[in-house]
Amino acid sequence: xxxxxxxxxxxxxxxxxxxxxxxxxxxxxxxxxxxxxxxxxxxxxxxxxxxxxxxxxxxxxxxxxxxxxxxxxxxxxxxxxxxxxxxxxxxxxxxxxxxxxxxxxxxxxxxxxxxxxxxxxxxxxxxxxxxxxxxxxxxxxxxxxxxxxxxxxxxxxxxxxxxxxxxxxxxxxxxxxxxxxxxxxxxxxxxxxxxxxxxxxxxxxxxxxxxxxxxxxxxxxxxxxxxxxxxxxxxxxxxxxxxxxxxxxxxxxxxxxxxxxxxxxxxxxxxxxxxxxxxxxxxxxxxxxxxxxxxxxxxxxxxxxxxxxxxxxxxxxxxxxxxxxxxxxxxxxxxxxxxxxxxxxxxxxxxxxxxxx
Amino acid sequence: xxxxxxxxxxxxxxxxxxxxxxxxxxxxxxxxxxxxxxxxxxxxxxxxxxxxxxxxxxxxxxxxxxxxxxxxxxxxxxxxxxxxxxxxxxxxxxxxxxxxxxxxxxxxxxxxxxxxxxxxxxxxxxxxxxxxxxxxxxxxxxxxxxxxxxxxxxxxxxxxxxxxxxxxxxxxxxxxxxxxxxxxxxxxxxxxxxxxxxxxxxxxxxxxxxxxxxxxxxxxxxxxxxxxxxxxxxxxxxxxxxxxxxxxxxxxxxxxxxxxxxxxxxxxxxxxxxxxxxxxxxxxxxxxxxxxxxxxxxxxxxxxxxxxxxxxxxxxxxxxxxxxxxxxxxxxxxxxxxxxxxxxxxxxxxxxxxxxx
Numbered sequence: 001x002x003x004x005x006x007x008x009x010x011x012x013x014x015x016x017x018x019x020x021x022x023x024x025x026x027x028x029x030x031x032x033x034x035x036x037x038x039x040x041x042x043x044x045x046x047x048x049x050x051x052x053x054x055x056x057x058x059x060x061x062x063x064x065x066x067x068x069x070x071x072x073x074x075x076x077x078x079x080x081x082x083x084x085x086x087x088x089x090x091x092x093x094x095x096x097x098x099x100x101x102x103x104x105x106x107x108x109x110x111x112x113x114x115x116x117x118x119x120x121x122x123x124x125x126x127x128x129x130x131x132x133x134x135x136x137x138x139x140x141x142x143x144x145x146x147x148x149x150x151x152x153x154x155x156x157x158x159x160x161x162x163x164x165x166x167x168x169x170x171x172x173x174x175x176x177x178x179x180x181x182x183x184x185x186x187x188x189x190x191x192x193x194x195x196x197x198x199x200x201x202x203x204x205x206x207x208x209x210x211x212x213x214x215x216x217x218x219x220x221x222x223x224x225x226x227x228x229x230x231x232x233x234x235x236x237x238x239x240x241x242x243x244x245x246x247x248x249x250x251x252x253x254x255x256x257x258x259x260x261x262x263x264x265x266x267x268x269x270x271x272x273x274x275x276x277x278x279x280x281x282x283x284x285x286x287x288x289x290x291x292x293x294x295x296x297x298x299x300x301x302x303x304x305x306x307x308x309x310x311x312x313x314x315x316x317x318x319x320x321x322x323x324x325x326x327x328x329x330x331x332x333x334x335x336x337x338x339x340x341x342x343x344x345x346x347x348x349x350x351x352x353x354x355x356x357x
Numbered sequence: 358x359x360x361x362x363x364x365x366x367x368x369x370x371x372x373x374x375x376x377x378x379x380x381x382x383x384x385x386x387x388x389x390x391x392x393x394x395x396x397x398x399x400x401x402x403x404x405x406x407x408x409x410x411x412x413x414x415x416x417x418x419x420x421x422x423x424x425x426x427x428x429x430x431x432x433x434x435x436x437x438x439x440x441x442x443x444x445x446x447x448x449x450x451x452x453x454x455x456x457x458x459x460x461x462x463x464x465x466x467x468x469x470x471x472x473x474x475x476x477x478x479x480x481x482x483x484x485x486x487x488x489x490x491x492x493x494x495x496x497x498x499x500x501x502x503x504x505x506x507x508x509x510x511x512x513x514x515x516x517x518x519x520x521x522x523x524x525x526x527x528x529x530x531x532x533x534x535x536x537x538x539x540x541x542x543x544x545x546x547x548x549x550x551x552x553x554x555x556x557x558x559x560x561x562x563x564x565x566x567x568x569x570x571x572x573x574x575x576x577x578x579x580x581x582x583x584x585x586x587x588x589x590x591x592x593x594x595x596x597x598x599x600x601x602x603x604x605x606x607x608x609x610x611x612x613x614x615x616x617x618x619x620x621x622x623x624x625x626x627x628x629x630x631x632x633x634x635x636x637x638x639x640x641x642x643x644x645x646x647x648x649x650x651x652x653x654x655x656x657x658x659x660x661x662x663x664x665x666x667x668x669x670x671x672x673x674x675x676x677x678x679x680x681x682x683x684x685x686x687x688x689x690x691x692x693x694x695x696x697x698x699x700x701x702x703x704x705x706x707x708x709x710x711x712x713x714x
Contacts (some may be wrong), residue, residue: 072699080696162701169699218575220610249606253577254447300694307693310704315672318712336664337657339437342429342526344519347667355675 035067039074042174047147050174057166058152072166075173080299082115082172083286084179086193088219089203091184094229097269098203099180100137105275106178107145115176116140119164119183119193120151147176158313161192165306168196190219195302198295199282202226206235206242206266221253225262225281232268239266258294260285324353392424396431399531404504407531414523415509429523432530437656439472439529440643441536443550445576446560448541451586453494454626455560456537460497462632463535470502472528475539476521476546477508504533515670518549522663525553547576552659555652556639559583563592563599563623578610582619582638589625596623615651617642681710 033052041049053075057068089095099116106112116137140146152163168179181197183189194200202223220226226246231239247264255261263281267274289295319325332350335341390409398406410432414425446452456473463469473494497503509520525536538554540546551557559580577583583603588596604621612618620638624631646652676682689707692698 069699069702069705073702076696076699166699166701218578221575221578245609248602249609252602252606303693303696303700304690306700307690307704310701311676311707312669312673314704314708315676315711316669319668319672333661333664336660339433339660342426342433342523343660343663344523344667345426345430347664347671348426350668351671354672 035070035074038071042071042075042170043078045175047174050147050170051149053170054149054152054167057170058163068166072169075169079169079172082168082177082179083282084168084181084196084198085282086190086197086200087180087182087203088184088190088193088200089229090205093203093205094269095182095184095203096137098227098229098267099182100140101269101272102275102278103137103140103146103180104143105272106279107143109276110279112178113145113147113176114140114178114180115147115149115168115171115174116180116182117149117164117167117171118151119157119160119181119189147171147174156313156317157188157192158309158316161189161196162306162310162313164192165196190222194222195305198289198298199224199285201278201282203229204242204246205229206231206239220249223262224256224260224285225278226250226264227274227278228264228266230268231266231273232270236266242266258289258298259292260288319350319354322354324356325350328353392427392431395428399428399432399527400435402532404531407504407527408506410527411506411509411524414527415520425523429526432526436526436529439525439534439536440639441525441538441553441555442639443547443554443557444537444539444560445541445547445550445557446586447562450560450562451626452539452541452560455584455586455624456539457494457497458626458629459632459635460494460503460537461500462629463636464500464502466633467636469535470504470533471497471535471537472504472506472525472531472533473497473537473539474506474521474524474528475508476514476517476550477541504528504531513670513674514545514549515666515673518546518553519663519667519670521549522553547579551579552662555646555655556581556642558635558639560586561599561603562586563588563596577606580619581613581617581642582635583607583621584631584635585621585623587625588623588630589627593623599623615646615655616649617645676707676711679711681713682707685710 038049038053038056042053053068053071056064056071059065059068087095087099089098103114103116106114137148141148149167152160152167164181168181171179181193183193200223202219202225204226206228228239228242228246231243243264243266250262250264253262265274265277265281267278286295289298320329328350332341332346336343336346395406395410395413399410410425410428413421413428416422416425444452444456446455460471460473463471494505498505506524509517509524521538525538528536538550540550557580559576559582561583563585585596585599585603588600600621600623607619607621610619622631622634622638624635643652646655677686685707689698689703693700693703
């Protein structure tokens with residue numbers, strides 16, 4: 001919680017090493033920054049303001065949340081003008097190396113401004129394990145056109161996802177034209193990322209047998225494109241074979257409702273092979289779905305879905321915070337698991353407790 | 358709602374054609390049936406009692422719901438002794454014909470008692486469109502060892518799914534050892550069925566191009582087995598080719614966490630080819646997951662999940678029934694879709710309205 005006031009997570013600040021006194025003063029100054037100041041800073045593309053804005057969004061303190069909502073609301077009319085790319089893959093697929101290589105490629109070759117966000121609900125303790133290891137993204141994190149932000153911490157996926165969604169809006173208002181949203185391919189976070197991305201890219205390691213265990217089933221069919229990573233050195237043949245296999249398998253999948261056939265591309269973060277093809281695929285996708293209306297329809301549905309899921313999360317969190325519910329919950333769960341009470345009866349009993357006060 | 362008191366949906370009653378007067382008397386009698394009577398009838402395997410019990414479960418009237426919960430609670434200790442098989446497939450894959458053929462096979466060759474339930478949230482109007490067409494299941498619906506019940510009607514998938522879950526418990530208490538739960542392969546109902554089944558079977562039509570559009574992406578990776586239907590006549594070669602293709606594709610999928618490699622089997626409802634292999638696959642699956650503990654672990658998790666989703670559904674439905682929320686909801690949605698209000702701000706505004714009274 002108290003991390004809410006620190007802005008140390010933003011890369012923009014990483015070179016600021018304050019002596020003690022200066023840090024105290026700086027912290028005091030930061031506290032006084034108004035929403036209006038943050039907003040105008042963000043609009044100007046000021047990275048410090050953006051990082052501070054996101055810190056505000058990530059804070060759980062009620063007074064910060066109020067300010068954060070005000071800031072998000074202000075940024076809203078200036079948001080939306082980016083391409084939001086979701087990236088997932090099993091641990092070991094080389095997500096960080098890929099994002100480093102792909103990001104630098106987009107900045108250098110296509111003059112993009114790139115923000116990298118992450119959703120990792122498991123990172124509560126480490127506060128952003130995926131992007132925490134900045135050494136993997138040396139070149140990108142030093143680049144003035146890249147803004148890298150680790151996963152927000154939070155108790156629930158719903159909470160983490162909401163913070164990331166709001167951060168997207170802030171990054172867009174700050175002029176970032178490509179938003180990469182990264183997630184580990186386990187649990188339900190990919191579904192959350194899929195629900196906030198325009199394009200969903202799955203990274204796969206060639207010849208991964210056991211590695212695939214880490215990926216949740218159902219993810220493969222969700223993707224709009226797949227990249228076989230580490231296609232270099234001795235791996236090239238294996239990667240190319242995997243490419244064909246997956247491309248064949250994707251043909252068997254149900255077609256997307258938006259006239260897009262996902263492609264599989266082999267790539268290497270070392271040789272940079274495949275990066276232009278991946279960008280070409282994503283660009284063609286963008287053209288296709290902007291032309292056939294899916295792009296804006298999907299965004300609208302996502303907006304509506306965000307509202308609904310915020311409502312659901314709010315309801316559920318107030319339920320589980322309820323004292324009488326908390327007292328009864330574990331006992332009820334146990335009775336249900338042991339088959340002593342029907343799930344419906346237990347649920348209704350708890351709901352009654354909740355509504356009674 | 359008034360259909361709650363009619364028992365005409367159960368197959369058991371289909372031969373009962375009452376003259377007017379008798380019908381009135383019968384209806385009066387039915388009203389007086391106590392939970393205790395229903396329960397003892399169900400335990401004896403009485404089909405009329407089972408059909409009436411399910412009708413009670415499906416009723417939305419509060420007094421019926423109370424009785425239904427009592428009945429479900431009574432049946433609970435006698436439930437669980439079945440294999441619950443979820444079946445999905447795109448429209449046109451021949452679900453009804455498959456279930457007819459497979460059901461008759463299980464009854465005749467393996468002396469099973471079979472209940473067929475359905476989840477079809479879109480069937481609100483037609484009250485059970487999938488199984489409504491009984492002519493497709495002539496042989497099965499006439500069989501004394503089969504109990505067929507169309508999809509319950511209901512406003513939401515959550516509501517429909519809950520009713521089906523409770524019906525499963527009743528059928529099990531009535532001694533049905535195989536429960537087939539059928540769903541159309543669109544929307545989110547397959548996820549609901551997956552969440553209440555021990556084994557999830559996906560039916561696919563060979564050479565289906567556009568037909569696949571109807572299936573939701575992600576379903577293929579959820580299945581424990583796949584059957585290519587209509588493997589007969591001129592279709593045989595196409596079906597066998599599809600079988601190999603899908604079998605190859607399934608190998609590329611992430612492995613299940615429960616040590617099971619899904620198989621693909623070609624089958625025909627006409628020649629009955631493949632039915633023994635499908636049953637063999639399901640039996641081997643049952644042995645495997647009972648041995649490695651997944652079967653009971655999965656059931657426990659499902660129980661817990663049922664409780665949670667009943668809570669969530671209850672919270673959400675009381676939210677949307679709230680008068681001040683209803684007044685504001687459409688406006689808020691519109692503002693969100695048009696990008697005038699942030700989804701989070703709108704949601705929080707509505708949540709405040711809800712909590713204020």
